[in-house]
Amino acid sequence: MDSTALIAMVSIFTAGITIAVGAIGPALGEGRAVAQALAAIAQQPDEAGTITRTLFVGLAMIESTAIYCFVVAMILIFANPFWNQLGAAAGG
């Protein structure tokens, strides 16, 4: 049971680090985009619609990198193929 426990430990640690480190970049990037959007609206109120639309598309793309990390973290916790395979081998 030793090696499965080790894999569990590595999976737990990696999942946490993945989403923690992976959240820094998108949060800063989105903060910058939102800040500039507000400045742009203040500068050109008439274009608020276009600006908001472009902002949301951009935020979606930036958020996608955070979601990659979240997906990998979730896979490592709930659908870890190595764990399943070794568990099956250990249980078989």
Add this chain to the structure above:
Amino acid sequence: MDSTALIAMVSIFTAGITIAVGAIGPALGEGRAVAQALAAIAQQPDEAGTITRTLFVGLAMIESTAIYCFVVAMILIFANPFWNQLGAAAGG
């Protein structure tokens, strides 16, 4: 009982680090967005409604990355699948 204790230790440490590191980015990003929102309101008071609305949507997206981290930390502490599975195996 040794390996379950090790998984508990790794889970505790990872949960703390995950939310600690994951809080840096969103806090800075939100600080930037809020600061720019205030500057925008001061520049165009008539657009305060649009600015505030856009700000809140943006804050929600930035906060989402912090919430990913919080969710992972909570899963690791209260609903850790590896712990449950090994505990069941140990208790079985």
Add this chain to the structure above:
Amino acid sequence: MDSTALIAMVSIFTAGITIAVGAIGPALGEGRAVAQALAAIAQQPDEAGTITRTLFVGLAMIESTAIYCFVVAMILIFANPFWNQLGAAAGG
């Protein structure tokens, strides 16, 4: 009693690091937001009400990431599920 002591040590260390690291981002972000709020009030004294209101909502959201960290630190010190479970097992 060895593994419970190790979990206690990890919990203590993690709780401290979590709130310490998690306080950096919100403090800097709030400092930036407050600084910009003061500049905005100086620029548009007539909008002081709107600016202050938006500032407080923003501070609340930034503070929320610090509170996530504080909650996790408190859980690790006072309501640690791993400690309780292992303690019960050891005491049973």
Add this chain to the structure above:
Amino acid sequence: MDSTALIAMVSIFTAGITIAVGAIGPALGEGRAVAQALAAIAQQPDEAGTITRTLFVGLAMIESTAIYCFVVAMILIFANPFWNQLGAAAGG
């Protein structure tokens, strides 16, 4: 079974780190591009179409580096050739 477990651990850890570290650059780069796009739209509303089109092509190229990382992480988790080969050797 020891060496396969070690490879599983290294694969899990590497997959998480790859996407976590690899998400920082693209997120910041996209945040910068989106922010500048909004500023450009506010400055030249008549060119919003050209700006948006150029922005999306640029975002696609920046996103590509994040996708490289995601692809490598997925390969390491779900289609790891070393794991398959050693597993076949162990099972053969």
Add this chain to the structure above:
Amino acid sequence: MDSTALIAMVSIFTAGITIAVGAIGPALGEGRAVAQALAAIAQQPDEAGTITRTLFVGLAMIESTAIYCFVVAMILIFANPFWNQLGAAAGG
């Protein structure tokens, strides 16, 4: 007595690091807010009252993150639940 000594050592080290690291962010954030408040007063002396009031509310919120750290450090030194529990167990 070995594990209680180890917990004591970890508690001492964590308490010091917690308040030391946790003091960096609030100090810088408050420095920024105070600096901007002075600039705002110099720019709009008539609004000194509003500015000072907003500054103090902001400083209180930024200081709160430092106080979280101080509270955790004090708990770890003077009201450490793990120490009390293990000490009771050792003394029982």
Add this chain to the structure above:
Amino acid sequence: MDSTALIAMVSIFTAGITIAVGAIGPALGEGRAVAQALAAIAQQPDEAGTITRTLFVGLAMIESTAIYCFVVAMILIFANPFWNQLGAAAGG
């Protein structure tokens, strides 16, 4: 089989790190170039064609450094000469 497993582990780890670290630079560089392109289009809409053309050539050169990293990562995973040679030696 020990040394082949070690080489597999090193290859997996190196491939992930290579593309992860190698994606930071190009992503930031491309973000900067795209951002400036948008500013240039907003400043000189009449030169949008020249600017876009120059941008794409520049992006291609920046992307090339990311592709170098991707190529090396792919070689390490799918066409590792050391692995093949040692595997042949082990299998011979």
Add this chain to the structure above:
Amino acid sequence: MDSTALIAMVSIFTAGITIAVGAIGPALGEGRAVAQALAAIAQQPDEAGTITRTLFVGLAMIESTAIYCFVVAMILIFANPFWNQLGAAAGG
């Protein structure tokens, strides 16, 4: 006597690091606030009284984080509860 010596060493090291690291933030923050105060006085000599008063309140709040660190360092050196308790146990 071994564990008391270890606690002494950890206390000494932690006390020094606590005040050393904890002095960086307040010193920089105060430097920024003082610098801005001087600029504000030069800009609005008539408001020197208000500026100086606000500066001193702000410095007091920033200094408070340094004092938290100093207090913890002094507690660790001169009123360390763990040392006292273990010393009493050893001497009892």
Add this chain to the structure above:
Amino acid sequence: MDSTALIAMVSIFTAGITIAVGAIGPALGEGRAVAQALAAIAQQPDEAGTITRTLFVGLAMIESTAIYCFVVAMILIFANPFWNQLGAAAGG
């Protein structure tokens, strides 16, 4: 076969790190050069030819440092003199 395996591992790791670290500088440098080229074209459209020509020569020189790294990485993977010599010695 132990020392050849170690050399293989070191070569794999070094090749990956070399191109990964070596790609950061050129990517950032080229991003800066391209960005400035676009700004220059927007400022002086009539000199687009001279600017583009100078840009390409500059990019070639910056790219050369990335190519040095790529060459070294390729040599380490496919034409490693130490590996060949030791392999010949081992096979002789």
Add this chain to the structure above:
Amino acid sequence: MDSTALIAMVSIFTAGITIAVGAIGPALGEGRAVAQALAAIAQQPDEAGTITRTLFVGLAMIESTAIYCFVVAMILIFANPFWNQLGAAAGG
């Protein structure tokens, strides 16, 4: 005599690090304050008296954090309570 020597070593190392690290922040903060004071005098020579007075009060507060570090370093070298107590115990 082993544990007293270890405490001596830790005290020496900590004292040096404390004052070395603790000198960085105040030196930079004072440099900033002095630089701004000179700029302020050049801008408003008539207020040189007020500026200089405020500067000296500010320098005193910034210097105080350096003095905290110096005091702790001196205590650790010349009035170390742990050393004295253990020495008395060893000599008793």
Add this chain to the structure above:
Amino acid sequence: MDSTALIAMVSIFTAGITIAVGAIGPALGEGRAVAQALAAIAQQPDEAGTITRTLFVGLAMIESTAIYCFVVAMILIFANPFWNQLGAAAGG
């Protein structure tokens, strides 16, 4: 054969690191010089000849530091005096 293998490993690792780290500085420096050259041409098209000439001389000097690193890396791989001497000793 052990010590020659160790020297081979150190040489491989050092060669890669040397060119990788040594490429960062020149790439950034050249990027800055090229960027400024383009800005200068846009500002003074009539001096394009002088600017380009000075640029190339400057790039050659900056490139020289990268070439130093490349030379050292090549010497370590292909003309390593320590390897040759020890190899001769081993083969003698």
Add this chain to the structure above:
Amino acid sequence: MDSTALIAMVSIFTAGITIAVGAIGPALGEGRAVAQALAAIAQQPDEAGTITRTLFVGLAMIESTAIYCFVVAMILIFANPFWNQLGAAAGG
């Protein structure tokens, strides 16, 4: 003689690090102050006397933090109380 040698080594290492690290902050702070003094003289030649006087007082305060470090380093090398005490004990 072992523990005295260890204390000597720690003292040597700490003394060097103390003055080396402690020289960074003051040197940068003084550089900033001197630079600003020269700019101030160029802006207000008539106030050169006041500026120079304030500069020298400020430099003295900044230098004081470097002198703290130098004093500690000298104490550790030439008047180390731990060394003297242990040496006396060893020689007694």
Add this chain to the structure above:
Amino acid sequence: MDSTALIAMVSIFTAGITIAVGAIGPALGEGRAVAQALAAIAQQPDEAGTITRTLFVGLAMIESTAIYCFVVAMILIFANPFWNQLGAAAGG
């Protein structure tokens, strides 16, 4: 032969690191000087001769620090006095 091999390894590693790290500063410094020279020529074409002459003298001084590093690296590889002396002792 063990200690000579160790010295060879240390010499190889140090030579590479020396020139790699030592190339960063000069490359960045020269890049800055060249960039400013081009800006100066664009601003004052009539002084191109004086500017170029001063630039070359400055580049020579900056390059000198890179050459110090190169000289030390070459000495360590080709004229290492420790290697020669120990080799003579070993061969004597």
Add this chain to the structure above:
Amino acid sequence: MDSTALIAMVSIFTAGITIAVGAIGPALGEGRAVAQALAAIAQQPDEAGTITRTLFVGLAMIESTAIYCFVVAMILIFANPFWNQLGAAAGG
């Protein structure tokens, strides 16, 4: 002879690191001061005498921190009291 050799090694390493790290701050600080002096002379040629005089005094103070480091390095190499004392003891 073992402990004297260890002290020699520590002294050598510390001397090098002391002057290497201690040279960074003064070099950057002096570079900044000299750069500003040249700007000041260009702005106020009539005050070149005052500026140069103030510059030299300032450079002397900044250089002093580098000289502290040099002095400590020289003491450690040529007049190391610990070495002399232990050597005398060993030779006595």
Add this chain to the structure above:
Amino acid sequence: MDSTALIAMVSIFTAGITIAVGAIGPALGEGRAVAQALAAIAQQPDEAGTITRTLFVGLAMIESTAIYCFVVAMILIFANPFWNQLGAAAGG
């Protein structure tokens, strides 16, 4: 011969690191000074003589810190007193 070899290794490593790290600061500082000198000449061509003279004095002072490092590196390689003394002792 073991301890002399260790001293040789430490001397080699320290010499390389000393000049490598010590070259960063002066190179950057000189780059800044030269860059500003060129800007000053472009701004005030009539003062080119004074500027160049001041520049060379300043470069000489900045270079002096690099020379300190070079001197220490040379002493460690060619005139190492510890090596000579131990060698004499070993040869005596």
